[in-house]
Amino acid sequence: MDAHPFKIQIPNEQLEDLQRRLSATRWPIPLSEAGWNDGAELPFIKRLADYWRDRFDWRVQEARLNRLPQYLTRLNNLDVHFVHQPGNGPAPLPLIITHGWPGSFIEMEHVIPLLADPAAHGGDPADAFHVVVPSLPGYGFSQAPTEPGFHSGRIAELWVQLMRGLGYDRFASKEATSARAFPPGWHGSIPKACLASTSITFPGAIGHPWVQVCHLSPLRSRPFWKRPRPGRQRRAPMPICRARSLRRLLML
Numbered sequence: 600m601d602a603h604p605f606k607i608q609i610p611n612e613q614l615e616d617l618q619r620r621l622s623a624t625r626w627p628i629p630l631s632e633a634g635w636n637d638g639a640e641l642p643f644i645k646r647l648a649d650y651w652r653d654r655f656d657w658r659v660q661e662a663r664l665n666r667l668p669q670y671l672t673r674l675n676n677l678d679v680h681f682v683h684q685p686g687n688g689p690a691p692l693p694l695i696i697t698h699g700w701p702g703s704f705i706e707m708e709h710v711i712p713l714l715a716d717p718a719a720h721g722g723d724p725a726d727a728f729h730v731v732v733p734s735l736p737g738y739g740f741s742q743a744p745t746e747p748g749f750h751s752g753r754i755a756e757l758w759v760q761l762m763r764g765l766g767y768d769r770f771a772s773k774e775a776t777s778a779r780a781f782p783p784g785w786h787g788s789i790p791k792a793c794l795a796s797t798s799i800t801f802p803g804a805i806g807h808p809w810v811q812v813c814h815l816s817p818l819r820s821r822p823f824w825k826r827p828r829p830g831r832q833r834r835a836p837m838p839i840c841r842a843r844s845l846r847r848l849l850m851l
Contacts, residue, residue, distance in 0.1 A: 600764025602672040605680060605740065607661050614657055621652040664705065671740070674760050680704070680740035681733035683765060687716040688727025693770035695731045695758055703739050707732045728771075733761060 629641040667682045682704055685691070694714065698706050711730050718724040735754065737743035762770050 600672055600674075600761075602670040602683075602764070605669040605671045606665050607669075607740070609657065609661065618652055621648050624648060664708070667708065667711065669740075672761070672764065674757050674764075677736055677744065677757075678742040679733055679736070679757070679761065681731055681761065682707075682711065684711050684715040684730040684732075686714070686727035686729045687718065688724040690725070691715070691727040691729045693731070693762060693765075693767035694728040695733070695762055695770055695772045697733065697754075697758070697772070697774040698735065698738070699774075700735060700738065702735075704732045704734050705739075729767065731762065731765065731767075731770075733758065 626641065626645065630637060634640065668684055669680065669682050672679055672681070696707050696710070698704055707730075711732065713720050713722075714728040715730045716724075717726045734741040736749060736757070758772070762768075
């Protein structure tokens, strides 16, 4: 697989066009007693637009995101963008993480270093992962499909190609609950590739208060919901960043 490094470089013309369109916004006439029950309050939206036009610095965010090791490759006639962070440990387990829709690879920004280098965050280096975070086709910097029927099964096949192209014949996967990149039954068509798959969303997404908990104690347990059978739910402890639990599940 031919993958080449990728850096985010939004042209100045696009940023200037965004500034012009924000400045030219035609605001609606608000209801006399409008509140959040009728949608977002107009004063709030105006403050948000002012922030994007006058205070938000895209180049700062761009530089921050470019610290992630990003790549582009060609798979099934599509340009696919992905982050590939090699793990730092004695035997890192390959792990592919799929964002949901709508969503972005940026959701995993704070999780990637925790999984790839747990020792740097107070964890055990034996729990390290080789982390791969692709952008779904049509999202972020991945090319959009030009034909219908690009369902989750086809995305799963695409991800297997990606992981094998990176030299990972066997790997674990994590999908956002809305993504379901590896649907039930796909394993029969692609045997022995995915060791385990979970669709439980990582705590520690952008802005989530558990980000600090992850940084302080990557393997600390918190309860989560799981469904043992239809119609009933119960709580069970699982580590926030799930690294040790996943490796123990796989006996690795």
